[in-house]
Amino acid sequence: MTAPRTTAVATVDDVTMRFRGHTALDAVTTAVEQDSITGLLGRNGAGKTTMMQLLTGHRVPTSGRIEVFGAQPYENDDVLRRTCFIKEGQRYPDHFRVQDALGAAAMVFPEWDDDLAASLLRDFDLPVKRPVKKLSRGMTSAVGIIIGLASRAPFTLFDEPYLGLDAVARQLFYDRLLADYAEHPRTIMLSTHLIEEIAPLLERVLLIDRGRVLLDADTESLRGSAVTVTGPVGAVQAFARQHDPLHTETLAGSSRAVVRIGGAADRRAAAEQGLTVEPTSLQQLVVAMSLQTPATRAPIHPVDLEEVSS
């Protein structure tokens, strides 16, 4: 077990965000621990972007209270100067070249590191004199990543920052993020769908689904909190009934189930019952928990896919 942390950079207290006819976040309460990397996970439309918009003052919650560095972030320059929010599809002015965008960011972030920005530019092989508008999708994402890392903002949020980035560039991003985080610890929140890739980086996981928190834990304690068992249908069902089954697949008399367990003793018990026991990866756990929702946790609501701009 890691030592209990007491300091939170951001707190979300009973926050609800409602758009016309659509609740994006529903009574969410959580805290973002200082000097940690948190993965904000969830399906499309789960409320991840809304959560980040609230934490960075881009939106104001319908009800509840958001505090970042002890104050509400909305229109609060004192909070915002210590916050950097890199989002998918950030718009850059048409006439801004890569160097103009980085220059502007360098002006406003007090902790900005020019050397880091320069070395990242080399890593991602970006043409500094080309207008951002003329860059490919992946290169535009790289501009955002450079701003996010070089800002060294005490609270840095990346909302699916890898759009269009190839696998090599994504690995570069993870490596550079981890290296710089080790030297300059800060609070980082990342939303992503590439859970498998990012899992080694994460210290905490916040999983939301349909605007509700499903999971809010550190990855250390999540490891071993669930197992994947395989075996005859009857044996799997018997084991699952004793614990907390999340998701079961059955094929030709054989079942495979993701089951939440209490600890190593349960794992041994499964093996003794003749089941094949494998560890459950973070991605499998997230998928199993998200899939479980409509059937067992709550009555099915039609998903409102209409994007409401208000």
Place this chain on the structure above:
Amino acid sequence: MNRVLRAGRMHLVHPLVILGIPWLVVGISFAINVAVWHLTPAGEDDGGFSGGILALYITVLVVYVQAVTQLLPFSMGISLSRRTFYLGTALVAAAQALLYGLSIAVLVAIENATDGWGAGLSFWAPGVFEVDDVFLQILASGAPMLAFMSVGIGIGIVHQRWGQTGTWGLMIGTLVFFGGLAILISLLEAWRTVGDWFADQSTLALTAGLPLAIAAVVALISYPGIRRVVP
């Protein structure tokens, strides 16, 4: 305050856009007018003037619409508050209006010294906008500029906050408002009163006071709008 200055500086990245384009447009307008005035007897009537300088004011308005629609989403992307962006933009607008007023005042002086560019052309300060004093000329040319900028910023904010629908709504609403006002004045048979009121105002009140009032009112109305923009 420091961040406000930095937000202002962001407008001056590639100053050709904000400074160059309006002067290019008005330069072409000016060249056409000088040519026409030389080729036709337009300048022979006393008080012959051209409205060509309006091109400068309208181009500046468009530049400020774009300053908001282009720069606001990026400013918020690098953690500037809406208020900081707004104040930085207002600062740049005020400085630019002053600079443009000064430039126009110099051009008016040259115009008067050369008998209207040798053709009796009154281009840079047409009609009521020409005042006798150089310093007052800065005000008479610069204040309307500030009003156009303020309206441009306001239109940009409406677009960012309410999108295309908002922009159309603003245009239709403005048309209905002024159309309704015209009908009301007609019904009251008050056109003469309105005309008299304008005639009674001093040149300075019309060229500087009224534009500055418009600039201030539009700025006050658009501020609550920018506070609710979501990038």
